[in-house]
Amino acid sequence: MSRAIKNVVLAGASGNVGAQVLNALLDIKEFSVTVLSRSPRPFPVGAQIKVVDFTSIEDLSAALIGQDAVIDTTFSPDVETPLRLIEAAAKSGVYRFITSDFGLDPELPGVYDLPVFGRKKASYEAVKKQAAEKRMTYTLISCGAFLDWCLSTGFAGLNFQEKTAWIFGDGNNVHPWTTLEDVGKATANVLLHPQETLNRPVYIHSVFMSQNQLFDIAKGISGGEWTATYNDMEPLLQKALGDLNSGNISDATFVVQIQYCLATEALAHPWKSDDNPLVGLEEWNSEKVKALVQEIANQKAV
Structure with missing residues (x-):
């Protein structure tokens, strides 16, 4: 009860x-x-x-x-x-x-x-x-993934100052960001x-979106040429696990494991059962996401 x-x-x-x-x-x-x-x-x-x-x-x-x-x-x-x-x-x-x-x-x-x-x-x-x-x-x-935190810290793979993108896999996996x-x-x-x-x-989620969709928004906001690196996450994961086992531990040892998940549909995909209405959340539209990316891009430009 x-x-x-x-x-x-x-x-x-x-x-x-x-x-x-x-x-x-x-x-x-x-x-x-x-x-x-x-x-x-x-x-x-x-x-x-x-x-x-x-x-x-x-x-x-x-x-x-x-x-x-x-x-x-x-x-x-x-x-x-x-x-x-x-x-x-x-x-x-x-x-x-x-x-x-x-x-x-x-x-x-x-x-x-x-x-x-x-x-x-x-x-x-x-x-x-x-x-x-x-x-x-x-x-x-x-x-x-935490949408605003990942964009602000670079965890989302986007460097607004240098206009470089570090893409997890092919960048097309759609998953929750909040x-x-x-x-x-x-x-x-x-x-x-x-x-x-x-x-x-x-x-819960603020938006279901791929890394490439976020990248496209960032490019549209900032203009100019961006350089993107597409990464095969499997060997990176295996290296991270090997480093962990050998005691050669860095932040990347753990970051790569999470980014591997975000690139893998079996581990990260839109929820089959969504509780947004129960807990009072509304899904963001593309304009709201764009405004957040713009805000963070402006902060990085200062």
């Missing part, structure tokens, strides 16, 4: 996803929001702050007593932090746990086989175990629909 959710705890509120989730939670006036923090620091008005020891299940459990839901938006590579949060939430009687997933469909064969998603896999298995034992319920947010703001809104709104989002991934 579902229960109304009022008291909500957020972990990782200072991160890219967490900050957007916090803003969205505070916009929903019926929630009482508590932020877990490793140290005293300022957060938006309306959020209560609890300083906790994230290495201690006992300390976390004490902080979670009386809470209805916990949202984990921590993104450190440490797999133990989310597992401790899950265990502490279950011990404290928390009803709903939203894991720090925010990515591809965990139900697709092969997605969680990649080492880059090991932390997410461990969290998913942990909440499913708690749910099977009737100790807690859970939700995951599947949002594909802005951080839309992720935050959807995550908060999940808690308004506890029964409909019970023990499952919730599938």
